[in-house]
Amino acid sequence: MKxxxxxxxxxxxxxxxxxxxxxxxxxxxxDGSDLIHRLIDYVARGRLKSSTLFCTFDIIDLYTMLPQEESLNVLCEFLIEHGYRKIDGIPIDAIRRLACLVLTENVFVDGSKIYRQILGGAMGSPFTFTLANIFMWKWEKELLSQLSDVVEIYGR
Structure with a gap:
């Protein structure tokens, strides 16, 4: 990506x-090997029953559909919740500003027109992948807190 x-x-x-x-x-x-090991452990603990349900889902175009401001807020929330005020001497607010640049300063050309990306992050941008995962961390944290009594195994 250039x-x-x-x-x-x-x-x-x-x-x-x-x-x-x-x-x-x-x-x-x-990866697949990690999933297999987790399932083997799940079975070994006697948790697999005939009534066990497995659920999968896919979020289409997640990277390019991330709400930019909310993603930046979730990034800061993730870092602060895990005790980080600085990372390698870089304050969280500086990290947020750099992440904002990565999200908001994307342009692309289609024919003779130049467009600025106003939603999500650029496909192929290394940090977009990590930011999307952090965004999903917030969602899954809220989901798992509501389902803590019924979820026996979870992974994404």
Whole structure:
């Protein structure tokens, strides 16, 4: 991807993604092998029943449909909730401003017209992936708090 914000996006991704994975390991399925190991453990604990229901869903165009301001707020909420005020000496408000640049300074050309992206983040931008996952963290946190009595295994 050749965009003016690619360097900032890559920097933010390298800064934030490891922190994100550190704090969501218990609810993140990283690959097929990870899923299989979790299911084997679920069965070994005697949790699999004939009444067990599995549910999957897909959010279409998540990266390009992220509400930009809300995503930035959720990013800050995630960092603060996990005890970060600075990351590698960079204050959260500076990280938010950099993330805002990555989201809001995207333009693309279609024919002879130039367009500015006003919703979501650019596909292929490294930090857009991490930001979308952090946005989903907020949603899943709220969902799981409501379903804590009935969810036996969860991952995404």
């Amino acid at each position: 965009a003016p914000t690619t360097g900032i996006s890559r920097f933010l991704d390298q800064l934030i993604r490891p922190l994100f994975y550190k704090h969501v390991r218990s609810t993140t399925i990283f």
